[in-house]
Amino acid sequence: MVASADYTLIPSMMYPEYADWVVRFATNDMVLAYNPEKSKYADEITPDNWYEILRRDDVVYAFSNPNLDPCGYRAVMVCQLAELYSSDDTIFDDLILDNTAITISEEGGTYLIKTPEDMKQNTDKVRIRPKSVELVAMVEVGGLDYAFEYRSVAVQHNLSYVDLPLPIDLSSVEYADVYKKVKLETVDGKTKTGKPIVYGITVPKNAENPELGLEFVEFVIGNAGQKIFADMGQPPIVPPIGSGAVPEELKGMVYVVPTPSPTPTISPTAVPSATTMPSPTVSTSPTSQTPSFEAIFAVTALLAVTCLLKVRRKV
Numbered sequence: 001m002v003a004s005a006d007y008t009l010i011p012s013m014m015y016p017e018y019a020d021w022v023v024r025f026a027t028n029d030m031v032l033a034y035n036p037e038k039s040k041y042a043d044e045i046t047p048d049n050w051y052e053i054l055r056r057d058d059v060v061y062a063f064s065n066p067n068l069d070p071c072g073y074r075a076v077m078v079c080q081l082a083e084l085y086s087s088d089d090t091i092f093d094d095l096i097l098d099n100t101a102i103t104i105s106e107e108g109g110t111y112l113i114k115t116p117e118d119m120k121q122n123t124d125k126v127r128i129r130p131k132s133v134e135l136v137a138m139v140e141v142g143g144l145d146y147a148f149e150y151r152s153v154a155v156q157h158n159l160s161y162v163d164l165p166l167p168i169d170l171s172s173v174e175y176a177d178v179y180k181k182v183k184l185e186t187v188d189g190k191t192k193t194g195k196p197i198v199y200g201i202t203v204p205k206n207a208e209n210p211e212l213g214l215e216f217v218e219f220v221i222g223n224a225g226q227k228i229f230a231d232m233g234q235p236p237i238v239p240p241i242g243s244g245a246v247p248e249e250l251k252g253m254v255y256v257v258p259t260p261s262p263t264p265t266i267s268p269t270a271v272p273s274a275t276t277m278p279s280p281t282v283s284t285s286p287t288s289q290t291p292s293f294e295a296i297f298a299v300t301a302l303l304a305v306t307c308l309l310k311v312r313r314k315v
Helices: 009-014 050-055 070-085 091-097 134-140 151-156 173-179 210-221 223-231 296-314
Strands: 002-004 021-027 030-034 061-064 103-107 110-114 126-129 146-150 160-163 182-185 191-193 198-202 236-244
Touching: 002 009, 009 198, 021 210, 021 223, 030 070, 030 134, 030 151, 050 091, 050 146, 061 070, 061 134, 070 091, 070 110, 070 146, 070 173, 070 182, 091 103, 126 134, 134 146, 146 151, 151 160, 198 210, 210 223, 223 236
Parallel strands: 061 126, 061 146, 110 182
Antiparallel strands: 002 198, 021 198, 021 236, 030 146, 030 160, 103 110, 182 191
């Protein structure tokens, strides 16, 4: 079984040799984590004024290294998306440009952020660490006031957090066209494009035990597995969305995206029939649920053990 915090990596890196289907089952989003007891202005910060709070001279905030951690480059993207969403066109300048060596350029309505090897962070204002989970302890002890994190990380570490607006938090497929207006080029020359954070899962063609792998997928996208995911702060996609050669065993549990077929020749008098796709929803209710980027493999291990125990009881 293979699970990824970016479902597009499965088709782009595994098709067609190692896999030929993927199921999208959960989402995540960017939040601003803080300690209600120790973070400055914790009683004032809201989804509407968070960047104004971060601007204050005595506030210290943090994000992970965009060259090393997806949460890091997504945090930087959020700051530019905030400019596009609000009427304030200096958010990125004040929070990123003025405190790091990160640069940005704009062409045709698309923004390209570049992150150098040496961020030259102004440590009196910004702290950058290799991975986002390293910022958790700093928030917990009051070593910094705010940190850009995945919702799942905040939930799993019992941190308070600011829910950012949908047009900037990288969670909603409805805003995919907005997110993709911001790109980021890491120091190795690779370009990341803003897009919704969606998790995917598959069973590789060369899996040693494909039957057990498939049973695990069934558990993940079923009620019990989804409840674990939701409890970990990652809302499930209901129903899960499958694409490619989805196994028959899963078709009753997922919405399978139709495979595009060659466009038929239509006579002038022919009227093509229309089909509509049911709209999957992201649920935050306790009855159908999701796990996290940094925690994905830990949760996966837990679920795998459960599946193994189920199989052993059957034998």
